[in-house]
Amino acid sequence: MDELPIQSGDDVVRVRQRVRVVAADRGLSLVDQTKLVTAASELARNALVHGGGGTARIEVVTSAVGRTGIRIGFSDDGPGIADVDLALTDGWTTGGGLGLGLSGARRLVDEFELASKPGHGTSVVVIKWSR
Amino acid sequence: MDELPIQSGDDVVRVRQRVRVVAADRGLSLVDQTKLVTAASELARNALVHGGGGTARIEVVTSAVGRTGIRIGFSDDGPGIADVDLALTDGWTTGGGLGLGLSGARRLVDEFELASKPGHGTSVVVIKWSR
Amino acid sequence: MERVPILKLGRTLFVSIQIDLQDESVMRLQEDLAGELAATGATGVIIDITAVEIVDSFIGRMLTMIGSISRMFDAETVLVGMRPAVAITLTELGLSLRGVRTALNAEKGLKLLSGRA
């Protein structure tokens, strides 16, 4: 398992690179690698920009039916998200973004879990299974 | 902290000028200064035109991670906004405007908060962080 | 309210915006330009915004409208000297100034105008 800090734009790039290496290593197709890295980029940026910094944990997991997958958990101690459903709406943003980060990332992965409590930070876990 | 009245077109210009000075003073890049001043111009005009006049409070703030930012709060005692989501939609206007003031201003800043109750005025707070 | 002066040179109207534009001033400029176009039969308008530090949605809309109005008088408007930071900000604001021609500076703007039939 890899744990990477997300405290700067450079860190976001490092998370992308690390996810790419792990995903390629586990035999994800080029398209699936690209989707996972893109989702990771969105979520790492959110942890940095909205969460004031956080961490990314990348690990290889095995499903109940024996499939290999990459699981990435992002967490931060930022202000949290008051209305999670709203935050997952395409185009919804509290800042200058496009509001496609969360909703788009969810479409790019196989599993997506967002947990957040206002005042207690945000955690997002995604999994992409190899086919 | 600066508090400026918004009661005339001249006042809107003064808000712009003051925001420019503070932003330049705090080392915001030229592009970021321009974005913040433009957002302030939109919101000051809204307070004047839609809110019947109000005030702008400009202050320098520091984020949890130590970044410097400019925070501007606009408030008025006008009729308020019944449907805030609608008002934040690109192109939506009740007047002859382009309907890009609120939505555009939100894109130009890093943080944007709009609070309004019909009959109780409107308050918009924006922050632009220095990079 | 300060007023933006309009200069006539040959068949072209020159406007150089040197003040911090308040809404009234822009509206007044629009009216003054329409008046001049009607009175003089000028075929071109050059608006120099080199000194303009911000263009918000109101000012942007007025500039676009000046373009449309001048076309009604069979004249063309060219906006010159837009600062890079202003262009970036306008784009993020969501305004495109569609329908207004642009040029780097007054000289190039004039060339653009004389290039038309």
Added chain:
Amino acid sequence: MERVPILKLGRTLFVSIQIDLQDESVMRLQEDLAGELAATGATGVIIDITAVEIVDSFIGRMLTMIGSISRMFDAETVLVGMRPAVAITLTELGLSLRGVRTALNAEKGLKLLSGRA
């Protein structure tokens, strides 16, 4: 922060993105391009993303904005070399890059630019 260089050849600005883009670098590129367009009067911008492995919503928005900004300076932007996996991912993300022209490679991009009157 690494910076993406801008090359001027004739009336075209060439940008070939060879680094892992962080947000600051893309914003800087946008500013640098706006500055170059305002300074040089270039009529076209070619952005080669052959080496770009991912385009997320932030980078995608910046690319779209570069297209809009260049139009304000009367120039056109063509994006060349987008990888198939990037195109698929962008679509699933929900981003369309509307308003930006695309071509297979720099050569075809140049043709597209010179095709405009």
